[in-house]
Amino acid sequence: MNGTNDKPSEISKEDFDNTLSRYALTDPQELLDSSKESVSDGAIERLIAKFEESAHVDDADVEFWYARELQVLFDYATWDKFLNVIEKAKNSCETSGYPIGDHFSHVGKMVEIGSGAEKVIDDLQLTRYACYLVAQNGDSRKKPVSFAQTYFAIQTRRQEIQDKNEANTPLTENQYRILLRNEIKKRNVHLASAAKGAGVVEPLDFAIFQNFGYKGMYGLDNNGIKRTKGLKKSDNILDHMGGTELAANLFRTTQAEDKLKRESIKGKSNANQAHFEVGQKVRQAIEDIGGVMPEKLPAAENIVKIARKMQKAIKDSTKKSVGDK
Secondary structure, three states: OOOOOOOOOOOOHHHHHOOHHHHHHOOHHHHHHHOOOOOOOOHHHHHHHHHHHOOEEOOOOOEEEEHHHHHHHOOOOOHHHHHHHHHHHHHHHHHOOOOHHHOEEEEEEEEEEEOOEEEEEEEEEEOHHHHHHHHHOOOOOOHHHHHHHHHHHHHHHHHHHHHHHHOOOOOOHHHHHHHHHHHHHHHHHHHHHHHHHHOOOOHHHHHHHHHHHHHHHHOOOHHHHHHHHOOOOOOOHHHHOOHHHHHHHHHHHHHHHHHHHHOOOOOHHHHHHHHHHHHHHHHHHHHHOOOOOHHHOOOOOOHHHHHHHHHHHHHHHHHHHHHHO
């Protein structure tokens, strides 16, 4: 992982996906404990906080980071030098068998240049996996890069312990929710791709497309669902769904994607109508089996908070396991 090595670091996305939901939740103290460096100025805490604060979410519910913002966090003085690291990370992604375009997306970004003027500069949108690869291929002599590498190492160890503990243990409701929520995030990426193929290209168009699915399934749009369930406008409704409701929405998502592809649907209006019809079918199925209509299901505790609580338990288990050795 030394930044002076020209050979890209090769890391499987499958290994990374296993720790994806925990990656952002490392206790900064663990880095202090595990790092050989003595740091007392809060640099690690600030790095982790800034990394999470820099995350963006697109209309397909996929989080990403801008490379130029990551450049600053990783302490690279020039864009050209950081691009060299990104190229190594791309090579790692390709070598691991994953499409580069799924994790590294070139975009133009507007920046102010003074006196109210703006210009477009090149940038990239990076997935968490891409950020992982960038860290692994970065210069480990830089403290932020070194801490990021340790960050991932801790998460991998945690996953090993959790996998061992959960091998013969049924999933709890909260574990089931996290599993389904993460799967919906993945499937929404596929749905967005299928919708784009049908002509739903712009972010606003995709938001409208999603609303048609909700209207068919709930009889309400996104904002209507939030009002009915007593959620705030800023809340993500998927983060407040219980396991049953998440499972129903996962079915809606996969069936909408399949319908768009199977019927080769073209045009925004046709795509919206198709999503609405799929939502209606899911709603009808729930009614036919005597289930509770989705809009009447209570809002659940924010899954992000649940994940943090579970992460603390994993952290305690990690420390105990290390102490027993």
